[in-house]
Amino acid sequence: MVVAPRPAFERLDPTLIEALKMRVVGTLIQPGDEEYDRARQTHDPAVDRYPAVIVRAGDAADVIRAVTFAREQGLPLAVRSGGHSLAGHGSVDGGVVLDLSHMKAVSVDPVRQTAWVQAGATAGDVLTHTQPHGLALATGDTSSVGIGGLTLGGGMGWLVRKYGLTIDNLTAVEMVTADGRLIVASPNEHPDLFWAVRGGGGNFGVATAFEFRLAPVSTIVGGALILPPTPAVVRGYADYALTAPDELTTIAAVMPLPPHPAIPAEVHGMLTFTILICYVGDLEEGQRVLDPLRALATPLADLTGPMPYPALYQFTAQAAERHTASVRAGFLDELSDEVIGAILEHSQSRPAPMGMVQIRALGGAMARVPKDTTAFAHRDKSFLVAIINMGDGSEVATWTEALWQRLRPYTAGVAVNFVGDEGDERVREAYPTPTYERLAEVKRRYDPTNLFRLNQNIQPAG
Template sequence: MSIDTAKGVLGDATIGELEESLRGTVVRPGDASYDTARSVWNGAHDKHPALVVRCAGTADVIRAVEFARSQDLLVAVRGGAHSIAGFSTCDGGIVIDLSPMKGAVVDPVRRRVVAQAGLTWGDLDHETQAFGLAVTGGLVSSTGVAGFTLGGGVGWLLRRHGLASDNLTGAEVVTADGRVVHADAEEHPDLFWALRGGGGNFGIVTSFEFALHPVGPQVLGGLIVYPAAQARQVVDRWREACATMPDELTTLVNLTTAPPLPFLPEEVHGTRVVVLAGLHAGDPAAAEQAVAPLRTLGTPIADLMGPLPYLGMQTLLDPLWTAGSYNYFTSAFVDPSDAAVDALLRHHGASPTPSSELHLHQLGGAFARMPADATAFSQRDAGVLCNVIARSPDGADFDAHVAWAREARADIARHGHGTMYVNFTGDAAQDKVRASYPDAVHARLVRVKDAYDPTNVFHLNQNIRPSSAG
């Protein structure tokens, strides 16, 4: 059976040759597994690729890239498939699906892990915590290791150990011409620099090597919920506390609506609240003193901050972030001035759905100490990362919700650095991508793109366009 693509028709014999060359599988429209294979976590993106190649290893990735180029197919690359901006799927092209590639090898003596690109953070944390080790991972365990790391990687260990990409020590990459290269500080150093914050622009990373750190298995972390009536006080006192907070403690303020959870009083369900979340990843003896100021930012509705397994903290938010809802993220690096807080609170009051949220991610610590030229991630002097999330469980009125998020972001960004975090960007607009990198960094990223993907085969991402694209 032939298959229509965005560029022409693929014959059955051509697809059969591809299948015979793989250890993995090819999923076509009409196959029983097609709808499952084409779906992503973010329900806002409902695409119909011509083929999904489920890769069993690096050799399959090489063959899929060669096939895509030979047939002039649009290429989407899938790791964990959260797909905030919809880049891990496409219409009429080929999805190179890395999700079956879930190998992980931990070296507890060297404190290193080699992780294949199909792993989620839940998968990787399971392996590393067996040795009491961890690296900065996603705030939701279903987040893919690959996309998260390539865009930077903001998580609970950020202030103690930096971004996920800061801890990347090497990567295996399949380039646009089907070569396999190893990138680290010695081999292909420019490519290695670009992979640490430049996104999936430069090739398909099939495995990552990370530095690991002693973390857990028990930590002090959790949530403290305050009423929205105290929002200004809570945020102001949080700003003050951040100035003297130890690097071991990373916190996040979430302006949201109380879900119907059993630990919250029923009369609070559906009302606007301020949630303070945090993790102390240091000496347990110092943890309680470090988090004590967070308990007195206001009068809590619920205080759920206490000892718990690190794996418990990594999965704490999972029930609220299941697959299938329509999601739109947008972001801004800001300094939390009075005017910025005014804007946040104003848009919190106008949030369109109970699942719409505004997050303030605390930065600083190890994140800020990374030399500015060491990685492509460049916003080291920002005090806070604001993430605005529009969410609709069934897609109802989603366009209106997205409009709210964009307006909120534009208002808040006036008090910031003018830059965005590529992992929290639901748009592919070139002006937003360009504004997220200083001129010198962007120029260097273009040079790396020219060297490894001059024809922009990998452009379903927050795209760094090669020189040939103008």
Template sequence: MSIDTAKGVLGDATIAELEAGLRGTVVRPGDASYDQARTVWNAAHDKHPALVVRCAGTADVIRAVEFARSQDLLVAVRGGAHSIAGFSTCEGGIVIDLSPMKGAVVDHARRRVVAQAGMTWGELDHETQAFDLAVTGGLVSSTGISGFTLGGGVGWLLRRHGLASDNLTAAEVVTADGRVLRADAQQHPELFWALRGGGGNFGVVTSLEYQLHPVGPQVLAGLIFYPLDQARQVITRWRELTAGMPDELTTLVVLTTAPPLPFLPQEVHGTRVVALAGMYAGTPAAGEAAVEPLRQLGTPIADLMGPMPYTAMQSLLDPLWTAGAHNYFTSAFIEPSDAAIDAVLRNHGTTPTPFSEVHLHQLGGAFARVPAEATAFSQREASVLCNVIARSPDAAGFDGHVAWARQARTEIARHGRGAMYVNFTGDAAEDKVRASYPDAVHERLVRVKDTYDPTNLFRLNQNIRPSSAR
């Protein structure tokens, strides 16, 4: 059976030739597994690709890239498939699905791990914590390691060990012309620079090598919930505390609606609250003094801060962020002035669903000490990253929820330099990509794009357009 694509028709013989060159599988419309294969975590993106190539290894990725190029197909690259902005799926094109590629080798003596790009953070943490080692990972354990890292990677180890991308020591990349390259500080150093914050613009990253750090197995971590009427006081006092916090402690303010969970009093279920989440990346005993001031920000509804396994903290939020909901994430790097706090509180007060939130991520520490020119990730001088999240269990009214998030982000962003976090830009509008990078960084990224993807084959991302497409 032939398949219609956005560019034409693929015949049976053409698809059979592709399949013959794979160790993995090709899933096409009409196959029993097609709906499962095309579905991503974020239900806001319901696309119908012409083909999903489930790659068993790097050789399959090479074959899929060559096939896409020869057939002039739109290419989506999928790792963990969270697809916040919808980039890991497409309409009428080809999805190069890396999710079957889940190998990892830990060199505990050198504190390094080489991980295939289909792994999630829960899977990678499982491997590295066998040796009490870790690298900065996602706040939800089902997040894929590759997209998260290539866009920066904000997590609980950020202030102690920097972004995930700061700890990337090498990557294997399949380029648009089907070459396999190792990018590191010595080989293809400009590509290596660009991969650390420039997203998936430059090729298909098939494996990532990280520097690991001693972490756990027990850490001091968790959440402290405060009532909404104390939110201004809590955030203001938190802001004051952050100036003197040790690098081992990374915190996050979450303006949310109290879920109906047994550790919260029933009378607050369904009401707006402010939660202070944090993790001390050292021994729990050493962290007690550091987190004690967080318990004094107001009068807590519930204090759930205590010793727990590092892997438990990494998956603590998972039950609230399951697959199948509609999601829109946007962001702004800000300074938490009184006026900024006013804007955050005002917009949280109009959240369109109980699942929509505003987050304030504490930055600084090791994150801020990375030289600005060392990686493509920018905004090292910012002290807070604000994420605005519209989330709904279904599609009803979702366009309005997205409009709320965009408006809230616009208002809050006035209290910074207008820059965005590339992993949370919501969609691929060019102005949002430009807002993520200073001019000099963007120009350097364009030069790397010109070298490794001059035809813009890899454009489903926060796209750095090559000179030929400008």
């Protein structure tokens, strides 16, 4: 039997934990508690760590208490909202986990078209509250992802070409700093911090709530267009997706055909080029805008059409379930024939049943924001390519790594939300050098001792 490692827990004074427990409005969970094994889980079952204390915060004061406790006890601190960190940063052996997943209130002002959102809400939670007003926030492609981590890393999804990144719709953030202060960062208050948290990740404090601008989004032309995976189809997609109107955002993937009632069972698992579509605008015009994609080849299936915006998330429902995945990603200035060839060739031999190479066509509203407005500065990139291999085991990781080594020379930077546990060099790739240096300076001001280091870490300037 494997004995669970509990290093720092052994030397923690139980009376300190009891004192913290008495003050916490939310829940404090420790080894031995009935809830402990569930509470230490993240979205990735492979993240199997044994924290000394889990503080499931009930309010911002709990966040202050947990941050202060970790700092005073010299314990490592893992902060999580939706728990989807690709790097396994959502938990820590022997340290403090600050879990914001129960702080998930969402309040919508339909007149001003804004929302106040606690950090533990998921993209799906936000949608549930905004859709009755015909509004939406630009979030990612999967409903279960936490607004906390998604926003601090940028947030790129179905509306990116029309309404930009999640951070492009952020107007203020409430945060707890390393020294335990509750502050607001906005264009007028702590503007340096407001710049840094829009793409700089969890390096500068714990976000407790966000204020966002919403956009009018209700019925869209959306769904999946499933095409044969040929070089000409991928080339045609890449050329069109960038020049199409901003109303059209697409997330395409070389991937096996998933089980779907509208698709004959005998072709499930067949390799395809699947384009997930989100057109926000006039519905008839949207159908016309899709025609050039439909004309790329005879579709294996055409599941596109008018639908309520939330229905789009059904196409990524599998990713919303807990799973392990090996992921490698990078931005591309162009999708060259060499890159297309490598992706298609390598995809013939996927070991995992749900392995895919995702290609996101960018540009539009995201590219129009000047690059020094936020810490997310790779705004001029045309595509994000992400190898996403669901499943664990060395065969899956080896396949991912082998394709990544072929694609990497063609990439230029990466979105920090798509970086796994890949070391400092890859964190630096998420930022142009001047951006990283500016982030390091803000880090020095707000977290000089690097209390918030279980993240894609920015080293405080020396």
